[in-house]
Amino acid sequence: MPTAKKRAPWLRSLWNVLAFGLVGGAALVLLQLAEYRFLVLEHSVEIYVGLVAAGCAALGLWLGRTLTRRPARAPAPGAPAEPFEPDEARREALGITPRELEILGLIAGGLSNREIAERLCVSENTVKTHSSRLFDKLGARRRTQAVQLARASRLIA
Amino acid sequence: MPTAKKRAPWLRSLWNVLAFGLVGGAALVLLQLAEYRFLVLEHSVEIYVGLVAAGCAALGLWLGRTLTRRPARAPAPGAPAEPFEPDEARREALGITPRELEILGLIAGGLSNREIAERLCVSENTVKTHSSRLFDKLGARRRTQAVQLARASRLIA
DNA sequence: ACTGAAATCACCAGAAAGGGTGACGCCTCC
């Protein structure tokens, strides 16, 4: 069930822009309302404008941070300093299926085919088939080589 | 000469904050001046405030992006992001000999025992002996696991 | 409804890797 969980980046950006517009509009309305209250203080316009400027700047700053933040780290506790997200594009370019990538990760973890089979609840033969195809796509002859090549391609950490 | 080339992050942040303050102040002055010109248009205050808000928001956005941008990679072209020097202390702690570490590196490079033997100009049996002892010291059962453990111990890159 | 990709499993033969044991020469350090 790997479906409908990840919105495209452009969609997220669009959402942010819309949110920005909405918040901005709301802020303007609030300002309009506030105006009638603050107008009694004649020469406080500068302060008023300054406050608005500061508020909007803060908003922009927050938005900037949000916009440029990397798309959420995996909740792994021992996450390394370098974030690293698997290169989905490269994976597809090599024609490697998600399942194969999964097996690749376990191979890199130092597990034997039997252990991988047990962990994934499939037969050892299945693991062999997957890894066989995997090596084919990676151009590797041994699992150690597959791991090395995959690392070089940033397919795995 | 590891000096005076890279300012600390907090210093850069301070600089940004100062710049922000200066630009903000200048903007306020400009606004003050502009006020006399625009005051003739009675009810354009909303537009005026909106412009200010938009400008400051944009400024904040830019600042946010600048602030959160990852510090540019070191200018060294071939140098890896993480320098990495093999942990000699750990190697000795585990009782791993230099030769064994050498074999370990080649194993991690994805080479077979035969290839390692050829590259080091020794017999394949020798390589097997070395790797056997190596796995013993690392507590590994497979070469992939040895690589994984060695990486975790920062014995190899 | 047909097609193709993906995942699953099986079987087999050969290659590679791993474990254990023994041995030899070369150092260095007592």
Added chain:
DNA sequence: GGAGGCGTCACCCTTTCTGGTGATTTCAGT
């Protein structure tokens, strides 16, 4: 000069891995 660490090599046996072929099921797209 004897002990011990290190590097080297050999043999044997078991386990694991790799390559090749074939088959079934499920699901998505045509």
